[in-house]
Amino acid sequence: MRLINHVLILLIFVFLAACSTYILKPADFSWPIESVLKVDNKGNIEEQRYSLIIRVKSLYFQEFADSMNFAGKEIRMIRDKAGYIFMTGKDFKNVYVFIPVEGGFKLENKILISEKNLSAPAFNQKLQNIELLDGTNKYLLNNKGLVR
């Protein structure tokens, strides 16, 4: 009986080891500078350096409740060290944090920056965090929200 218990415990260890996710670490996904991308007529943005095309039409609906008024507008986008994508734009109140998933970006967090619209937002890479500038205002963000 005792032997059976030992065998069962061993089998549980083997099962747990087999179920754990295999991760290559550490990784640095950070983009040195933000990308400023123009939305085309179909609602897509294209980042040539990182070979990325994504449809952001629904982001305008999220922010302005208007999914038609996007063509020609600019989206500012940056990726932090952990791999989260931060997006915002002129007249936005929020910064959207996404994580890439199969076939798209999954919304991880929506950070309210100010009740007033951002007039000239810009992202900077700051070690583990992302800095958001808006005129003379400066904010420090991560995927969880406002750091400062």
Next chain:
Amino acid sequence: MKLNGFFFLYAVFASLLFSQAITAQSDYEKTQNFKTRFKQIEDGIKNAGSLDECNMIDEHIARLRSDFTPDKTLLDKSLYPDNFESSFAKIERALEIRKGDFAQIGELKTEVGSLKDKISDLSQQNEGLLSQIKQLQILSSKDAQTIASLQKLVSQLKANIAQRDELVRGIVDSLLAEFVKTPGSLNDAEKQLVFKKVDSGNLFFNIERTISDNIQFMKVTQTTPQDLSNLKKQYSDFNKVWHQIGPKLADVYVSRKEKASEIANINNMFADWNNRLNDEIWGQVNKLFREKQLAVLPFKSGDQFVNSVNSFVDDELNNLPVKGATQAEKTFYTFADSVYFKTVQPTWIPILVENNMMTSANKDSIEKKITSWKTKAAPGAKMNWIYIAGVIVIVLLLIAYFTKGKKKVVVVQEPPKTEE
């Protein structure tokens, strides 16, 4: 004093605000600023018009480097696929190449300057020689001494013209090299360079003068077939180069009307030069027939030459019964042996064919016509039978002589002596 204190405080406050604004600059903006200034320098290098401008750009590069050295780490990452150092290496190399171009242009300018001096010397000499030749030709009594000095002057003029043509072509060639180096349309700086080169070499004037002197030379001197062949080659070479450079110069000078009209004038002068040369060559060939009182219609092209010979021969054959066989035969031999096969075919036809003034087919058709004329006009055919009969008789006589002259040789064999 109190006011000064407030002023100081305002200044400190303003500088604090300003410094905050500076520190609040986005990395993207910094990168874009760098890229904008970098692009301005690149354009500056491309459009630089002198070595001094290049040296000024050198200073701009140094300033850009010092302004952005604090952001080197950022730029190393954001200037992908280049980095901070490789970007500077790129523009510094481009600037060195541009400086090299100006050094080369400087050398060319000096070269063109010396060519210009030589050309004006030769042009003056040519003018003097031409007037001397004209004066000597006016003299009614030309003694041996006059003729000798005329010949000497002509050969000197010929050498001078050839030398001057070569110098002018040197300038044209160096301009052509400039166009080859920068194919496609030239930018403003490159256009300025071409203007300078054309002006400093007084190019248009010199080309016009070269053409007019060559035409003048033909007018005042007796040209030989060899002279005309050389002149035609000179024309073809020069015209070929001008055809390469003329349209490009016309593009460059499209906004300067007086220069554009000069280019058009040079095109006309080239056409005139060619026409005069062709007229001279055809004129001399026509003259050969006229000198022998052969009424060949005047011609100025290969086809006309064929038609004139054909109609002359046809006329001759039609008039054969009226003129009589002896006269017709005489005309044929004068035409064929004294003119065509003696001078036209060996001397002029190669020049005409080589310069595309007539074709080999034209030549063949003339010679075919002469052959058909010979069978009818020259009784050479009858004579041939007499000659053949004569030859046969001579051969028969020789055979008879040898067979008759052979004597039979009788061999007498003595019987062998028997020993007793």
